[in-house]
Amino acid sequence: MVVRQRPYRVPEAHRQAIEEEVKQMLREGIIEESASQLSSPTVVVPKPDGSLRLCNDFWRLNQISEFDSYPLPKVALAPNAKPKTPFTTSGGHWQYRVLPFGLHGAPATFQHLMDMDILQPYRTFTAAYLDNILIHSST
Secondary structure, eight states: OOOBOOOOOOOHHHHHHHHHHHHHHHHTTSEEEOOOSOBBOEEEEEOTTSOEEEEEOOHHHHHHSOOOOOOOOOOBOOTTTGGGSOEEETTEEEEESBOOTTOTTHHHHHHHHIIIIISGGGTTTEEEETTEEEEOOOO
């Protein structure tokens, strides 16, 4: 199944905030230009401070993705996973280079990576929970 949704309409007043967020994610290496046939729409959500948060609606992609039920940053995406994450704005077609917010398996994938790969040698005195690492020590 190909996931290709048309972009949602975005108020003109929000377009500048979207483009600024895209530019920042490009500078930080979070996204890159995409040539994928897949696309998920972008939504803008107001934050309590009045600024705007750029989010992607991965609902359709999540419907066809396998769910990793491993119990609960930048986790690099495998090259074959990047073309599954594109989104479109008025300024271009982008895809994530790192695990984005909104994919239903993202928290479990991150937790699995932390438990089984990164912290495995230190499991007797460390634990990861979401984006926190706990170190059990008397000193």
